[in-house]
């Protein structure tokens with residue numbers, strides 16, 4: 001089925017009618033090549049002689065060369081000493097002196113190799129590579145020598161070494177980077193070597209350079225060789241010996257072959273039509289040979305992954321298809337004509353996957369057997385009959401329900417529109433939303449009105465409405481309107497009963513639900529203290545701070561069981577939180593040995609804060625041992641009896657630290673309170689310790705950067721100055737509030753204006769009474785012991801003659817338990833904190849225990865009761 005190929009349709013075949021073809025063919029003919037080759041070798045030899053001779057006599061010849069074209073040539077020729085006469089001197093002068101110095105010699109091997117290649121059709125080195133290398137090294141050697149010449153003081157004597165180019169390079173580099181030029185030169189060599197010799201690891205540099213010299217096909221990478229040969233087919237054409245072609249070859253269609261191998265378009269093509277076909281045949285032979293190579297290679301077992309084999313297969317098929325005599329192959333031609341390139345997806349060998357580790361049942365599942373036996377752990381069982389306070393305890397303020405009249409709304413709307421139009425601002429629409437304290441008028445300005453103009457009219461609108469506390473929110477976040485908040489004539493009291501009884505609060509699933517009041521659109525606002533996770537409250541005196549704090553505490557009391565929540569109350573003002581002392585045995589936490597659970601003394605505040613830090617650290621330890629990330633997870637695990645109480649695990653209640661007046665503490669204790677507060681605020685969120693800190697002086701010396709940064713939730717009642725508003729909320733606005741529980745709540749970047757619910761003192765009293773009268777724990781929740789640094793460092797003037805009457809018993813207790821803890825003495829001997837502390841000092845002074853070690857128990861220095869008795873004898877006790 002061999003078909004005669006229509007030569008005019010061969011895209012890569014050169015048209016026979018090209019006019020310059022025979023001339024070019026003559027030039028490229030074997031005789032011409034022989035001549036040019038011979039002349040090139042001769043030129044190389046002559047250049048060598050010229051250069052070498054110039055090295056010897058160049059200096060003497062310089063003047064002759066300089067004047068060569070000004071004086072008669074004959075005279076110049078006689079004076080010159082170069083072995084090749086004036087020409088040799090001029091060539092040497094330019095190459096060696098003016099250009100590349102001794103590196104000029106590198107031209108010679110290039111010419112030699114080129115000459116030999118042309119003459120003998122044998123390439124002893126790859127000519128292209130040699131040329132590139134010669135050019136690079138000529139410049140580089142010249143540059144290195146130029147550096148030497150420039151930095152030695154004998155430029156004129158040595159400049160032959162580097163040539164003018166080397167010197168010029170160095171002068172340029174010197175002007176740019178001074179001594180650093182040598183680094184640039186070295187870097188150039190480095191880069192050249194890396195890329196030119198394709199170095200990928202420095203260990204193999206020598207190997208690579210060696211390997212580049214003689215391009216040998218290697219068995220290990222036959223395909224590389226195959227493709228390389230195809231690429232260089234045209235270059236190597238001359239080396240090929242004519243091979244007798246079988247007749248059918250010419251008739252075979254070879255469309256695919258011509259596409260990837262554009263050999264026929266090369267100028268080296270023989271001149272005659274018959275030769276052209278012969279060349280084509282040569283190409284075929286070449287390809288056949290390569291195909292044979294490829295087949296051989298494929299037959300040889302190659303350690304390739306199984307998936308890699310298909311990559312090579314199509315290549316083989318394609319090449320085989322050109323084999324002229326096989327009629328089968330010609331039938332496959334249409335398939336090969338497809339313009340689609342080979343697309344092979346090489347799959348990575350499948351990774352070995354280990355079977356998933358069996359997860360221990362106990363780790364994820366509740367402890368079934370224990371639960372069957374004991375049921376789920378219920379932390380509230382200690383106070384099983386505890387009753388949550390009822391809303392009945394709270395007062396109903398029906399009389400104070402003042403709705404904003406429609407008339408008021410209309411008048412205010414008109415005033416706003418009039419004021420704006422007085423200033424040339426037209427409004428497209430206006431909408432009023434009455435709230436408990438303020439009414440929000442949302443306006444949509446006409447097109448082209450600048451928002452900043454409306455904002456600047458804040459005072460003018462306030463004046464025309466004769467109202468205080470106008471706040472313009474321009475634009476309203478996420479609404480595309482401008483909000484103007486105008487206080488109502490008669491404000492509505494938001495009673496705590498109304499908000500606590502609301503469905504929203506009662507059904508809240510928050511961990512620590514807090515109902516703050518109502519928004520300006522009359523919605524009840526419930527939030528989660530656990531998510532805040534700490535709250536900073538500010539407000540000038542008499543603006544509703546204490547009421548606000550009572551609301552927060554009351555809402556927590558309404559939703560939490562004493563087992564789930566503990567308060568640490570710090571009240572430097574001494575009166576604000578005293579109402580809560582009644583719930584000490586239910587909801588309060590305190591330091592061991594202290595009488596009052598509500599902390600009013602600054603020193604005790606410091607101890608308490610540090611004690612909370614100790615609690616925080618021990619809770620983190622428990623969480624870590626239990627493999628939990630937060631308190632909720634930990635408690636859940638504990639309830640499901642997956643944590644062993646014998647290993648120290650216990651149900652951990654939330655702890656809410658309330659500080660009523662931070663200013664006072666900061667002024668008296670400064671850093672001593674700032675540091676533990678900041679530490680708690682930074683770290684305590686995950687282990688269920690939350691802070692509520694209030695101050696009436698929101699200045700930067702009270703709310704320091706360290707504190708502020710760790711309180712993302714802030715609540716501001718009215719403050720007196722703009723700067724205070726900025727300190728607490730980072731923006732103006734709190735100074736424009738109207739007081740009496742009007743507040744701005746900032747959480748993250750959301751700011752909400754709220755009317756705080758109102759809870760009166762008798763109501764708080766009633767709730768606390770209700771709780772306090774119920775059965776409680778035997779004591780408040782005891783925080784871990786903490787003795788301040790001073791306690792450890794203080795000089796203890798212990799009078800050994802006046803030891804405490806309980807000293808001997810206490811010493812025996814400590815030695816028996818081998819635990820130097822003050823609280824052990826307190827608990828077992830039923831002593832107060834101060835007395836127990838004094839006895840501990842005496843035990844230290846007599847050498848029974850070691851010194852104070854922070855939150856850890858002291859070391860017991862006496863190991864046995866016998867030794868203790870001896871000590872008593874020594875002390876004459």
Ligand SMILES: Nc1ncnc2c1ncn2[C@@H]1O[C@H](COP(=O)(O)OP(=O)(O)OP(=O)(O)O)[C@@H](O)[C@H]1O
Nearest residue numbers: 540541542543544545546547696740741756757758
């Ligand atoms: N939410 C509220 N609704 C109505 N009136 C309120 C509200 N909050 C406070 N008030 C009124 O403001 C008065 C002062 O409130 P509060 O005692 O809470 O102020 P304060 O900021 O704590 O002041 P100080 O810092 O001096 O203790 C209250 O007696 C009450 O009349």
